[in-house]
Amino acid sequence: MNRIFKFKLILAIIASFFIFQLFLFLKSFPAEYNLYFRFLERLETADPFWTSFWFTSEIIGEMGLILRFAGSCFALYFIWLIVKKGKTVFSHLRKTVLCEGSYYLFNLPFIISLFARPDTTIVNIEAGLSYLLQIVFVSPAFLILYTKMKKPNLDLGQVYKWGAIGVVGFTFALWIKHALMNLYALPISL
Numbered sequence: 244m245n246r247i248f249k250f251k252l253i254l255a256i257i258a259s260f261f262i263f264q265l266f267l268f269l270k271s272f273p274a275e276y277n278l279y280f281r282f283l284e285r286l287e288t289a290d291p292f293w294t295s296f297w298f299t300s301e302i303i304g305e306m307g308l309i310l311r312f313a314g315s316c317f318a319l320y321f322i323w324l325i326v327k328k329g330k331t332v333f334s335h336l337r338k339t340v341l342c343e344g345s346y347y348l349f350n351l352p353f354i355i356s357l358f359a360r361p362d363t364t365i366v367n368i369e370a371g372l373s374y375l376l377q378i379v380f381v382s383p384a385f386l387i388l389y390t391k392m393k394k395p396n397l398d399l400g401q402v403y404k405w406g407a408i409g410v411v412g413f414t415f416a417l418w419i420k421h422a423l424m425n426l427y428a429l430p431i432s433l
Contacts, residue, residue, distance in 0.1 A: 247326070254322045257315070264315040271308055275301065293360045300352035307349025314342025337392045340409070344385025347378045354378075369427035376419045380412040 282298040321335035357363065357371030388405035391398065 261315040268312040311346040373423040377416040380416040384409040
């Protein structure tokens with residue numbers, strides 16, 4: 244397979260990811276607007292602390308989604324520069340890695356809400372465990388990769404090592420997410 248074809252294939256994959264993130268980004272604002280009205284309704288009937296904690300965790304998650312969308316923009320621009328101009332600008336790739344690694348950390352308040360609220364169910368614990376494991380397998384590797392890529396004297400061996408660890412961790416996190424989703428989100432009775 245020639246090099247240009249490989250980069251065009253990567254461009255298609257990243258463009259697909261970008262389009263998906265753009266869709267989520269655009270749909271998230273009306274969703275947050277609707278959540279705000281649910282928040283107001285719940286304030287009248289539920290515990291104000293946990294209701295506010297839940298809504299705040301949703302807003303913080305929204306900020307993470309915006310960060311992830313920005314990362315997809317950097318990724319698309321990075322690969323577009325390679326394909327169209329033949330230029331490799333690693334600062335865009337570094338920003339992509341930082342945004343993706345940080346994105347998962349914005350789920351922490353939501354995870355705390357799932358584990359700690361008084362009406363926690365097994366479904367909440369399974370969902371919280373799914374999100375927590377995604378953070379464990381993605382964020383540390385991506386943030387370490389970012390620091391390795393940021394050094395002035397780039398050690399490609401370390402970049403490849405942490406890149407590989409990040410990709411395997413990301414893939415495993417996706418597997419965990421969907422395996423646990425089969426337990427807590429789908430009506431499957433074992």
